Amino acid sequence: MTVSAAGARTPDRTAPAAASAPRAGADQPGHADPAEVAATVAADTAPAPDGAAVLRVEGLGVSYPRRGVRGGEVPVLAGADLELAGGRILGLIGETGSGKTTLARAVVGTAPVTAGRITVEGVRVSGLRGRALREHRRSGRVQYMFQDPLRSLDPDLTVTELVGEPLAVAGVDKRERRARSAEALHRVGLDADALGDRIAAQLSGGQRQRVSLARAIVTRPALLLADEPVSALDASNRNHVLRLLDELRRDLGVAIVVISHDLGSLAGVADRIAVLYRGRLVEQGPTAEVLTRPLHPYTALLTASAPRIDRTGRGPGARTRPAAAGPPAWAVAPGACVFAHRCPFADADCRTQPGSSSHTGQRSAACHHPIRTPSDDWEATS
Numbered sequence: 001m002t003v004s005a006a007g008a009r010t011p012d013r014t015a016p017a018a019a020s021a022p023r024a025g026a027d028q029p030g031h032a033d034p035a036e037v038a039a040t041v042a043a044d045t046a047p048a049p050d051g052a053a054v055l056r057v058e059g060l061g062v063s064y065p066r067r068g069v070r071g072g073e074v075p076v077l078a079g080a081d082l083e084l085a086g087g088r089i090l091g092l093i094g095e096t097g098s099g100k101t102t103l104a105r106a107v108v109g110t111a112p113v114t115a116g117r118i119t120v121e122g123v124r125v126s127g128l129r130g131r132a133l134r135e136h137r138r139s140g141r142v143q144y145m146f147q148d149p150l151r152s153l154d155p156d157l158t159v160t161e162l163v164g165e166p167l168a169v170a171g172v173d174k175r176e177r178r179a180r181s182a183e184a185l186h187r188v189g190l191d192a193d194a195l196g197d198r199i200a201a202q203l204s205g206g207q208r209q210r211v212s213l214a215r216a217i218v219t220r221p222a223l224l225l226a227d228e229p230v231s232a233l234d235a236s237n238r239n240h241v242l243r244l245l246d247e248l249r250r251d252l253g254v255a256i257v258v259i260s261h262d263l264g265s266l267a268g269v270a271d272r273i274a275v276l277y278r279g280r281l282v283e284q285g286p287t288a289e290v291l292t293r294p295l296h297p298y299t300a301l302l303t304a305s306a307p308r309i310d311r312t313g314r315g316p317g318a319r320t321r322p323a324a325a326g327p328p329a330w331a332v333a334p335g336a337c338v339f340a341h342r343c344p345f346a347d348a349d350c351r352t353q354p355g356s357s358s359h360t361g362q363r364s365a366a367c368h369h370p371i372r373t374p375s376d377d378w379e380a381t382s
């Protein structure tokens with residue numbers, strides 16, 4: 001079990017070295033003045049200059065080893081390009097198995113990158129190895145928040161220990177750990193004095209998710225990857241966590257990637273949406289535009305089937321067909337459209353030719369026949 005860049009826990013085979021680093025001691029709940037610590041956090045975590053990319057993903061490919069086949073591999077992500085500035089939220093959406101978690105894990109260095117590059121704050125993290133990678137993870141500048149806090153939080157640690165653990169990994173002394181853990185808990189609406197001595201099993205689902213969030217921000221990250229942060233929560237806790245994410249990006253300038261199945265959750269919080277289908281990013285753009293005027297037929301299908309986005313079924317999504325089985329993504333010709341087997345507009349080009357990526361302003365869609373409106377100003381880029 002391991003977790004983030006800074007040593008939480010996740011059930012994977014590629015445990016970051018930080019996972020074996022010493023744990024925080026049994027700190028007492030912190031007594032620091034949260035306002036004072038908050039001021040320090042704000043000073044230490046200056047938002048990236050407007051427009052500066054905190055995360056840049058270029059031509060990313062990830063392949064997992066194929067079980068039982070020596071040297072064999074299964075490509076699960078290909079040609080992914082993304083950019084995210086400080087203080088911005090990117091919603092990453094796609095059906096189960098499309099590669100959302102894999103993309104996030106590639107960014108924190110726990111998925112095997114086979115092509116392209118990932119840059120965080122100007123540092124090429126996809127090329128880091130050995131000591132440089134361990135140092136990067138210990139810095140806590142990139143944090144990954146797991147979708148299942150009950151499984152990802154160590155059941156034996158108290159809340160104070162859980163939140164302070166990434167700081168212990170980073171070598172922060174006990175006194176500062178206590179102060180910063182209390183501030184992080186305060187920021188997510190939890191009282192360290194009241195909850196600091198509890199273990200995860202003694203918390204509600206919403207509290208656990210907020211402890212995960214406190215743990216993720218305690219290192220003052222530049223980039224937070226939140227994997228399905230609200231999918232297990234009821235409506236009130238969901239809204240609370242989404243509001244917290246919004247505050248974090250605004251107050252601390254954190255760049256946040258929110259992974260979700262739920263367009264409704266993303267609609268309220270994300271500045272931009274990226275749509276993943278079978279390991280390919282098929283569309284990206286400002287949230288309102290992607291949701292109301294999807295360009296890629298798969299996005300149209302998503303928006304049409306999301307009740308809160310399009311209840312009428314009369315939007316562009318109504319033109320798409322229901323799901324149908326297709327070839328596995330790795331069997332699709334390199335660059336050809338992975339949605340062609342389901343797309344009502346697909347022609348021979350879509351099944352055989354490299355997908356054409358079109359864009360207009362802030363938007364892009366990897367599609368030979370994007371859904372257009374008369375006002376669209378199109379430019380084919382490849």
Ligand SMILES: Nc1ncnc2c1ncn2[C@@H]1O[C@H](COP(=O)(O)OP(=O)(O)OP(=O)(O)O)[C@@H](O)[C@H]1O
Nearest residue numbers: 064065074076094095096097098099100101102103
């Ligand atoms: N460690 C692994 N080894 C081999 N294959 C893997 C591994 N992890 C994920 N996969 C495969 O990679 C593909 C993408 O998985 P991933 O977990 O990234 O999808 P996802 O979009 O996050 O799905 P979900 O929404 O269900 O969490 C899936 O086919 C999955 O089975």
